Structures are given as C-alpha cells and as structure tokens.
Amino acid sequence: xxxxxxxxxxxxxxxxxxxxxxxxxxxxxxxxxxxxxxxxxxxxxxxxxxxxxxxxxxxxxxxxxxxxxxxxxxxxxxxxxxxxxxxxxxxxxxxxxxxxxxxxxxxxxxxxxxxxxxxxxxxxxxxxxxxxxxxxxxxxxxxxxxxxxxxxxxxxxxxxxxxxxxxxxxxxxxxxxxxxxxxxxxxxxxxxxxxxxxxxxxxxxxxxxxxxxxxxxxxxxxxxxxxxxxxxxxxxxxxxxxxxxxxxxxxxxxxxxxxxxxxxxxxxxxxxxxxxxxxxxxxxxxxxxxxxxxxxxxxxxxxxxxxxxxxxxxxxxxxxxxxxxxxxxxxxxxxxxxxxxxxxxxxxxxxxxxxxxxxxxxxxxxxxxxxxxxxxxxxxxxxxxxxxxxxxxxxxxxxxxx
Numbered sequence: 001x002x003x004x005x006x007x008x009x010x011x012x013x014x015x016x017x018x019x020x021x022x023x024x025x026x027x028x029x030x031x032x033x034x035x036x037x038x039x040x041x042x043x044x045x046x047x048x049x050x051x052x053x054x055x056x057x058x059x060x061x062x063x064x065x066x067x068x069x070x071x072x073x074x075x076x077x078x079x080x081x082x083x084x085x086x087x088x089x090x091x092x093x094x095x096x097x098x099x100x101x102x103x104x105x106x107x108x109x110x111x112x113x114x115x116x117x118x119x120x121x122x123x124x125x126x127x128x129x130x131x132x133x134x135x136x137x138x139x140x141x142x143x144x145x146x147x148x149x150x151x152x153x154x155x156x157x158x159x160x161x162x163x164x165x166x167x168x169x170x171x172x173x174x175x176x177x178x179x180x181x182x183x184x185x186x187x188x189x190x191x192x193x194x195x196x197x198x199x200x201x202x203x204x205x206x207x208x209x210x211x212x213x214x215x216x217x218x219x220x221x222x223x224x225x226x227x228x229x230x231x232x233x234x235x236x237x238x239x240x241x242x243x244x245x246x247x248x249x250x251x252x253x254x255x256x257x258x259x260x261x262x263x264x265x266x267x268x269x270x271x272x273x274x275x276x277x278x279x280x281x282x283x284x285x286x287x288x289x290x291x292x293x294x295x296x297x298x299x300x301x302x303x304x305x306x307x308x309x310x311x312x313x314x315x316x317x318x319x320x321x322x323x324x325x326x327x328x329x330x331x332x333x334x335x336x337x338x339x340x341x342x343x344x345x346x347x348x349x350x351x352x353x354x355x356x357x358x359x360x361x362x363x364x365x366x367x368x369x370x371x372x373x374x375x376x377x378x379x380x381x382x383x384x385x386x387x388x389x390x391x392x393x394x395x396x397x398x399x400x401x402x
Contacts, residue, residue, distance in 0.1 A: 066230025093314025
C-alpha cells in the first residue's frame with residue numbers, strides 16, 4: 001500500500017491497572033482512541049467507497065462474526081448508498097448463526113466462482129480480527145491481488161507490514177469487537193444527547209452514578225449484541241484477558257443499548273446437541289492425557305471419531321478449555337484433524353503467564369494471544385502429538401514454575 005496510518009499498542013498485557021477508573025469522557029477513560037488524522041482517513045476512505053467487502057480470518061469465531069456483522073450494520077446506516085458484503089473464508093460454527101446479520105455472510109471456499117467477483121468488485125476492503133492476509137487462506141490471495149484501499153481492525157500482535165492503508169491495531173484490548181466499539185464511539189464528529197428510553201433501539205448515552213454521559217456515535221441494539229458476543233467469546237466469558245476496568249464500562253454501554261447478555265450466553269453455550277455431550281464425555285474419559293509433571297494436558301480428535309459421534313461443525317468448540325479446570329493445570333493442547341484439508345488443527349489454552357502464542361508460533365506456524373492461541377500441522381496425528389511433546393519439553397521450565 002502507498003501509505004499506512006497506524007494506531008497500535010503492541011503491549012500484550014491485559015492485567016489490571018493500578019490506577020482508579022477515570023470518568024467516561026471523549027474516548028474511554030478520557031483516552032483519545034483515534035487521532036484526528038485517523039478519523040479523517042477513515043471517513044475519506046468510506047465516503048469514496050461504493051462497494052465495500054468486510055472479511056475475517058479462516059475458521060471464523062465469535063469475535064470475527066461479531067465484529068463483521070456489527071460493522072456491516074453500522075456502515076449500512078451511515079453509508080446507505082454503499083453496497084456492503086461480508087465474505088468469510090470458510091464456514092463458521094452453527095452456534096454463531098443466530099448473530100444478527102450472520103445469515104447474510106458469503107462463504108468463499110466452495111463458492112469461489114460466485115463470491116470472487118464480489119471481492120474483485122470492491123473499492124474498499126475492511127479486514128476484521130486478523131493482521132495477516134494468509135489468515136484468510138485462498139480468500140487472502142484474492143484480496144492481495146486486488147489493488148484497492150484497505151482498512152484493518154484487529155487486536156493481534158505484529159500485523160503484516162503494509163497490510164492496509166489504515167491499520168487500527170490494539171493488542172492490549174480484549175477483542176476486535178472491543179476495538180471496533182471504541183472506534184464507533186469516537187468516529188462521529190458530534191456527541192448525540194437524546195435520552196435513552198427503555199426498549200429503544202439506539203444507545204446514545206450511558207448513566208454513570210447520577211450522571212448521564214453522552215456517547216459519540218449511535219449504536220443499534222443488534223450491533224451491540226454482535227459486539228458483546230465477540231467480547232464475551234474472545235475472553236472465555238470474561239475469564240481471561242478481561243481485567244481492565246474499561247471493559248466493564250463498555251459492557252455497561254452495551255447493556256444500555258438493550259442487549260440481553262444472559263440470552264447471548266445461552267445462545268452460545270446452551271445450544272449443544274446430545275451427540276456433542278456424548279463426544280465430550282468420550283474425549284475426557286478416553287482421549288485426555290495428563291502430563292502431571294508438566295502441568296499439561298493433551299486431547300486428540302480424529303475424523304473417524306467425528307463420524308462415529310455425528311459431530312457437527314463447531315461441536316468441539318470449548319473442549320480445549322475443559323482440562324484447565326484440573327487443579328494445577330497450566331496448559332491444555334487440543335489436536336483435531338481438519339475436515340477440509342489434510343492437516344491437524346492445534347488449539348492451545350493456558351492460565352497465568354504461560355505464553356501460548358509463543359509456543360504456537362515456534363512449533364505450529366500459528367499465533368494468537370498469551371492465554372489462547374492456535375496453529376496447524378501438516379502431517380499425521382502421531383507426528384503432531386510428537387511435536388506437541390517436543391514443544392512441552394522446550395517450555396518445561398515455564399510449565400514447572402510455581
């Protein structure tokens with residue numbers, strides 16, 4: 001890209017701050033999230049666009065679907081003359097299909113002839129929840145070869161150089177949905193001050209104590225639902241990467257928009273099939289291998305087992321977190337055969353300071369966050385297990401540390 005304007009804070013820390021929360025003013029906690037130059041570039045890129053494509057990474061999760069659907073809805077309202085499409089590299093789990101706008105997402109893999117012209121017609125591409133074109137697999141090749149302006153909104157470390165004209169990268173935040181919400185709340189030039197009525201669709205102020213604080217921008221209830229879903233799923237329902245007070249200020253804003261956070265939780269976690277419950281029991285009883293001295297566990301899942309239990313897309317979501325409930329466990333590794341490619345998908349989860357992202361990058365060509373990362377291995381399951389053992393041995397000092 002010819003020019004790149006970047007907002008980036010490469011701190012990977014999500015630990016609690018020692019200073020007390022500041023009042024909600026322009027930006028959260030008084031912080032100016034976007035510079036005037038960034039706002040001008042954002043507005044100029046969008047004002048000039050007539051065919052906008054919003055993308056995410058391959059294997060979309062709640063943060064990817066939440067951020068893309070919220071952004072698409074917000075753009076539809078602010079730029080009604082633009083043609084806006086969400087294009088996902090491949091299918092996403094069934095338990096995310098209830099998210100407002102998810103039914104309109106175009107799937108690239110398996111529909112290339114139909115979807116490629118949509119991408120190639122774009123005069124602006126907005127990439128959510130990833131900082132590397134390769135994370136979109138073959139869709140990334142199409143975007144790379146299509147010379148059009150790009151915006152990147154993400155929270156992962158080390159975005160690809162020159163990936164976009166406008167890079168909004170905040171690895172210190174919990175999720176891409178949090179980044180997007182911060183952008184939405186600042187992007188409007190004037191604060192909106194009408195009072196919020198119970199059951200109203202738009203959120204224009206939030207109450208803090210006895211004060212009504214105006215927000216920048218406007219937010220539909222459906223957009224707030226999508227954003228909360230992404231924030232919730234990318235923090236394990238706020239059990240990691242979620243110690244900053246500002247996160248809960250943002251949640252109060254979303255609640256003021258009328259979201260039902262309890263229903264959102266049920267929509268994500270209480271929609272399992274009987275086969276999934278049986279599969280979970282099988283994996284925990286038969287396939288879970290605990291390496292006590294390393295405070296590590298590993299589970300494997302083959303396509304033969306997938307067929308045996310009639311597992312649906314997304315049925316293994318969250319399984320990698322279960323072994324962390326074992327006393328003293330620091331690292332959980334979940335290896336599963338991919339359904340579309342001859343490779344092993346790798347999921348890593350940890351607690352405290354163990355760096356999953358470093359292990360994923362070093363051994364599995366992946367990355368992510370300190371406590372949640374992933375990658376892949378092109379080979380057999382036995383070879384993947386052997387590589388996982390090698391990785392654990394390399395990080396044994398950290399795993400054994402009290």
